[in-house]
Amino acid sequence: MPDESWFAEGARVSILTAEPIGRPLDYLAPEGGCFLGAFVEVPLGPRRVVGVVWGVGDGRFDLAKLRPVARVLDVPPMRDELRSFLLRMGEYTMTSRPAMLRLATRTPGLFEPPGSRRIYRLGSGVPERETEARAKVLKVLHDHGGAGFYLSELAQLAGVTPQVVKGLVKSGAVEEAEQPRDLPFPRLDADLPGKTLSEDQGRAADQLRAGAGAFGVTLLKGVTGSGKTEVYLEAVAECLRQGRQALVLLPEIALSAEFLARVEARFGARPGEWHSGVTQAERRRLWRMAAQGDVQLVVGARSALFLPFRDLGLIVVDEEHDTSYKQEEGVLYNARDMSVLRASFCDAQVVLASATPSLESWANAEAGKYARIDLHSRFGASELPQMHAIDMREEPIESVHWISPTLVGAVLDRISRGEQAMLFLNRRGYAPVTICRACGHQIGCDHCDARMVEHRFLNRLVCHQCGESKPIPAACPACGVEGKLAPVGPGVERLAEEVAERFPKARVAVLSSDLFSTARALKETIAEIAEGAADIIIGTQIVAKGHNFPKLTLVGVIDADLGLQGSDLRAAERTFQLMRQVAGRAGRAERPGVALLQSYQPEHPVIRAILSGDEEAFWKAEAAERRAQGVPPYGRMAGIILSGPELQPLFEIGNELARRTEPLRRVGAQLFGPAPAPIARVRGRHRVRMLVKADKGAPLQAALRAWLRQAKVPNAVRLAIDIDPQSFL
Ligand code: ADP
């Protein structure tokens, strides 16, 4: 019997490429043969592309006409585990195999030959002449703190020509260096002493250690500051002791220097990092080291899940409820769910950590599918903040002001004691709406069905859908009257004006993702604030994610009702999570904290549940509600989004599909729509949505495949399938 994992020269092999061809193509195995999973270069028309040996050729083509594989690349073959995972995830998310392969091989320069390569980094010299272009290059280098870039990457990030970089090399402001490629990462020492754990923490760590080395999922729940990180680092230690690799996923913004420093303190060396702020040279190195087993721990954003680990034994998904784990463009997937899937293929343990778990994970723990560990108290002296509502119906508040007298008093009280206060408002920009006082027209985006948000800091109106911006016009674009355009409602920039007026002596910091050019710049500011560089912090939801502000003792939520307005099925859950996360920012050190929630409906069940602190009661009520409606996690959903330059064909396809729902009905699934999407146009493309609902056990993907096969989708139209949708916009 032939060995199915090795192909002799001239054997027929099928090669999957990341090219949008739809299916693997047949080639002949090269001289010297090749392994199943090998990364290879194959001719495709006039080009050469990278592919993976996917299996035995399907034999449909004449052997004599097949072209041979050009060469086998110098990287370890893709392991069965990853191949199986990509296949299964592709089936689940209904993504083509080439698109799945692209997820796993997206690093530029990945397959160039090893050796050394020239990189560019910050030098000690000073440019003999300052120009704007040169300043841009230096800024990118500064923002990345000493990291080395390839020339083309640096030029592109700075938006300059490579000549500008070369010019800086002459003066020594930028340094050219030969970087040996693909150095292994320093070894981590799992046996360095960790912190002495509390009894609660110790029990949790023991329980996780007991589950090491086998597939299983544990929900690790505990308020912010209870020591979840300390506990799961012990699971990492156990995994490393077993000689396997560990992956810690964090929401991108939580990937902080603080976290890396903690890992370094625990294990004596830094882990591999994988996120958008990492240079291509470093990403290539990490990808290869993951495959060789020469990086033991990777800390990364969601796409780190597709690294070719040699032996992955643990995946931690921190802040598992975070919505940024759902990729909403390209391949639509939830990295939390896919972590569980990948772990099942490689016998890895999964730890889902959160102070406010998603209802999905909570329900899986209730059903006994996941183990659950609760950390009950905050570590040390820090206590959970007290939470109170401020009933805005009873607060005398001037027009164009949003901070109630009660909240003003509380802030004054804190800052006079040298403590910090945070004002939370989940709205970027200056004002969410710009209206014409003459005709009532609201300024919208030319390409999207969205109102434009004034960003005074940029002095422009910005569309939060597509990012398009334009100067604030002097005259109303509808009626032409001048000087009548007025901002309506607050964003964080406008709130900052009110803060400056009310607390003229306070040092104020505004934390909003759009005010920082890079993640690193944002993180540096956060570190300075944590050291005490501001008295009042104004922030959007980026402040809710895992930063430590030891001096912070008051959180004021400007509009606790904001998230309750949407018709989203998860509106209550999201509000509950966000409010608790934000409140958890206060009182992390020795000083107790208070959270004050401004609300016009303090009697709303969600606001009451937040204030009462009875989380289990909230989840039980929310679960009962969802079960009654048959919606996730007690039912299944898929969103179908049709988009294209013309509206008419979208509805034609949608209506045609709506007439032919037999394949759906056969499995008891129901179709809703087609209807214009709530955001009916993005970047000039119209959008039409359909929603399919089914019972939990229904074979949804198979039914969708059979149903959608009936549609003829022209090239101009894109049909996207969103399994387990998070967003309904
Ligand atoms: P969480 O991940 O639940 O928010 P962390 O693990 O970040 O909690 O812990 C909060 C803070 O308390 C951190 O600064 C951490 O170093 C500290 N801490 C937690 N447990 C211990 C411990 N057993 N000994 C010393 N410090 C601890």
Ligand code: ZN
């Ligand atoms: Zn737009």
